[in-house]
Amino acid sequence: MEIMKIDQPRKIESHPLKQTEIPIPMIGPKDILIKIRTCGVCHTDLHVVEGDLPMTTYPRIPGHEIIGIVKDIGPKVTMHTIGSRVGVAWLNSSCSNCKYCKTGKENLCSSAIFTGCTADGGFAEYIAVNEAYAYQIPSLYSDLHAAPLLCAGIIGYRSYKLSDIQPGQRLGLFGFGASAHIVLQIAQAMDCETYVFTRSPNHQSHARELGATWVGNPNQQPPKMLDSAITFAPVGEIVLRALNCVDKGGTLAINAVHLTDIPSFSYDQIYYERTLRSVAHTTREDAIEFLKFAEKTHILTEVNEYSLFEANEALEDLKYSRFSGAAVLRISK
Ligand SMILES: [Zn+2]
Numbered sequence: 474m475e476i477m478k479i480d481q482p483r484k485i486e487s488h489p490l491k492q493t494e495i496p497i498p499m500i501g502p503k504d505i506l507i508k509i510r511t512c513g514v515c516h517t518d519l520h521v522v523e524g525d526l527p528m529t530t531y532p533r534i535p536g537h538e539i540i541g542i543v544k545d546i547g548p549k550v551t552m553h554t555i556g557s558r559v560g561v562a563w564l565n566s567s568c569s570n571c572k573y574c575k576t577g578k579e580n581l582c583s584s585a586i587f588t589g590c591t592a593d594g595g596f597a598e599y600i601a602v603n604e605a606y607a608y609q610i611p612s613l614y615s616d617l618h619a620a621p622l623l624c625a626g627i628i629g630y631r632s633y634k635l636s637d638i639q640p641g642q643r644l645g646l647f648g649f650g651a652s653a654h655i656v657l658q659i660a661q662a663m664d665c666e667t668y669v670f671t672r673s674p675n676h677q678s679h680a681r682e683l684g685a686t687w688v689g690n691p692n693q694q695p696p697k698m699l700d701s702a703i704t705f706a707p708v709g710e711i712v713l714r715a716l717n718c719v720d721k722g723g724t725l726a727i728n729a730v731h732l733t734d735i736p737s738f739s740y741d742q743i744y745y746e747r748t749l750r751s752v753a754h755t756t757r758e759d760a761i762e763f764l765k766f767a768e769k770t771h772i773l774t775e776v777n778e779y780s781l782f783e784a785n786e787a788l789e790d791l792k793y794s795r796f797s798g799a800a801v802l803r804i805s806k
């Protein structure tokens with residue numbers, strides 16, 4: 474099968490992902506073999522390619538927003554059948570035995586494996602995964618439009634929950650890429666007001682088109698203080714900017730697998746019972762809940778199509794905010 478893989482991390486401008494051919498993966502008794510149709514391109518893939526995540530092992534096939542068709546199943550598979558359409562996300566497996574796995578916090582499992590980071594991912598024609606880590610995809614979505622739901626959507630949904638925002642309140646979104654454009658719609662479905670902070674003129678007009686309550690750049694103060702906020706940009710300074718806009722008792726959730734250092738800050742910025750927390754990975758329950766929520770509330774994804782062999786270009790365009798919404802690789806029909 475054809476793949477795009479990274480041997481050693483390098484800046485995306487040098488187009489380090491190389492086209493190669495390897496055998497189709499073998500499946501174990503509980504695994505399914507998926508013929509990949511589309512794979513979304515996430516900011517985390519850029520971190521994998523550029524070497525920002527110390528846990529990544531190389532060489533590696535990136536990609537963790539995978540949509541495809543089950544082509545083969547192991548003898549002990551009960552959850553999926555050949556021919557069904559499934560998705561694979563960032564969480565590739567977890568131990569099932571630790572205190573986190575036993576309490577539904579498998580995202581914190583120390584033995585968790587991550588698709589396209591510590592296991593090979595979806596910039597390829599096929600992938601094999603344990604059946605319990607593949608999800609039915611709502612028929613509402615095309616292969617292209619479903620892909621961004623698998624990470625941008627699921628992690629966005631978890632960030633939304635961890636921000637403690639309640640229906641009718643004011644939510645701030647700092648950064649407006651693939652994940653934020655989905656969170657905006659989740660918040661709208663919950664009757665929240667949405668305040669979007671981004672420097673990119675593309676992203677600002679995208680937020681306006683989607684009906685954000687207010688749009689500005691990250692240095693502006695919003696007209697009203699926010700009840701909760703989520704930061705998406707991998708830059709520590711943005712956390713302090715966001716904290717300045719969060720009201721007493723509010724929560725700021727950091728949706729980032731990698732973040733530059735947060736500059737030191739005064740206790741005043743977090744005083745009055747403000748909560749600052751990170752969002753680390755996602756659980757299977759997040760995936761299942763969010764896919765149902767997306768179908769029920771008709772969350773739309775804006776996609777920009779690339780071929781498998783244009784993965785370098787897609788990641789470079791992502792790095793420079795050259796498109797709105799999400800990039801998706803079309804791998805097969
Ligand atoms: Zn575990």
Ligand SMILES: [Zn+2]
Pocket residue numbers: 515516517518537563624625
């Ligand atoms: Zn991702």
